[in-house]
Amino acid sequence: MAFVVLAAPSLRAAEAFSVKEVAPGVFVHQGRYEIFTPRNSGDTSNSGFIVGNDAVAVIDTGGSARIGAELLGAIRSRTSLPIKYVINTHMHPDHVFGNAAFEPEHPTFVGHYKLPRALAARAGRYLAINKELLGDAAFAGTRIVPPMLLVKDRIELDLGGRKLVVEAEPTAHTDNDVTVYDETTKTLFLGDLLFAEHVPAVDGSIRGWLALLAKLADRHDVARAVPGHGPASMDWPAALAPEHRYLDKVAADVRAMIKQGRTLSDAMASAGLSEKDAWLLFKEYHARNVSAAFAELEWE
């Protein structure tokens, strides 16, 4: 297996790392529906970049410094404009581990104001566990790079005649989710607030997530949505429907079982199973989602 040199990814590697131009100047790389393995180098989430007149913004950087380098290569094969911003939609390793590859570009790293704290609490475990999953070669160079520009509510970034709006959300998928909106093409990057085909992962608040989905569905200014996992570009608001159905079902089943006096173990064995054929990686994530939902909803 060929090693990718971090500083100068080969043209072959850049071509192998495909990106799709989903709207003029808006590019998305679709990650694999897999958990971290040495073979996929952590390429298991969607990342993207937006090119303005003067600068580029990157949205999420993949699951290793190696994948971040491939994304950088894909950007450089299309533009030599400076990379002004690297925005992380939330804390999870598959979205932030590529940050280190961008440091030589001296961008401003951007994220939710709770992101530094969230990364600080998890950095040790994230690095240790994922180094083991990825193997030394794929993991090499991977470091945690937290944001320095923190979003409390919303900020506007200008790429030169192109405005991006980064909005901090209340606890949903995690307690540090942001969305990125490209005004020019009405493209909304939702990070892991939106999963398609890959089962959603609850690591924040299921109630918060459901409330946020209801609010987001009311947005009429979105022409297309980019999920954190799923097809590069999706119709709006139709893209939200399967995930909304899944979270509704998990919450409803768990609430019913709590009301019946059933236990956490009972719920993990049977809640939400009607969804099992609708999602990939269901076996890997669903029971833990039920555990998280139960621990939250039993306090209602």
Place this chain on the structure above:
Amino acid sequence: MEVKMQANPLANQQSVLSPGRLALALVALLALALPGAPVRADDDPWPDIRRDVFDNREVIENDGTISLDAPYRAEDAAVVPLTMRIPASIARDVKSLTLVIDKNPAPVAATFHFGEAAGSGERMLSTRVRIDMYSDVRAVIETNDGKLHMAAKFVKASGGCSAPASKDADEALASLGKMQIKTFDQAGAADRSPQTREAQVMIRHPNFTGMQMDQISREYTPAKFVQTLEVKRGGALVFRMDGGISISENPNFRFTFGSGGDDTLEVTAKDTDGSVFTATSAGKAT
């Protein structure tokens, strides 16, 4: 990896984990080889635990007195549900129940001392624990005749003690100390006497282990955990729990108790910072 304990989470554990043993546990965690280490020490901690916690007394295994339900592979190592059951014929003679997780840094997860209101029907106790490495989990009861009986299960889980607390840290802090007491109207098991009821006590508390790292400060969040939790029914003791860092965040206990004229449950919990939390439920005998 150097581990610095801010407040010693092991201080109140009967089993005192020596620095040497802790080092070996960490070695196992990091899969390093320690030259010259005794072969037995890290492979099977149980003999040392039995010596430290139970004075090397005989422990009778799988004799139908206690059963333990645990997942073979935990979905979340920081929230592993365990359920213990003791048949009615044995329950009335049970003084205490100790939960042991062999390979945890603090192997004694909790000890439950039963009182007169614990009930005489089938006894059930359920809680959630952190498991740090693939480990045997043991439920050990002591009967009035001084004998020890045990059920054990092997659970695959890792990292439970160092997992970060709270998916929503701000909300957890705002809710600290909130308690909920639920009673369940139906006694589930077939041989439960009508005088046995079931309840659940839960408290919002981070139960910090002292092993959860804050990378910004480069320090471990100090241990702060629920040390004792006492449940009384109409003034009579159901159980008193002495617990440690192996009990999950938001300690949660579901248990049977003996119904009396007044089934009001009173709960008092104390944590290692000296905070006291109390709650009372209304409860009528059915």
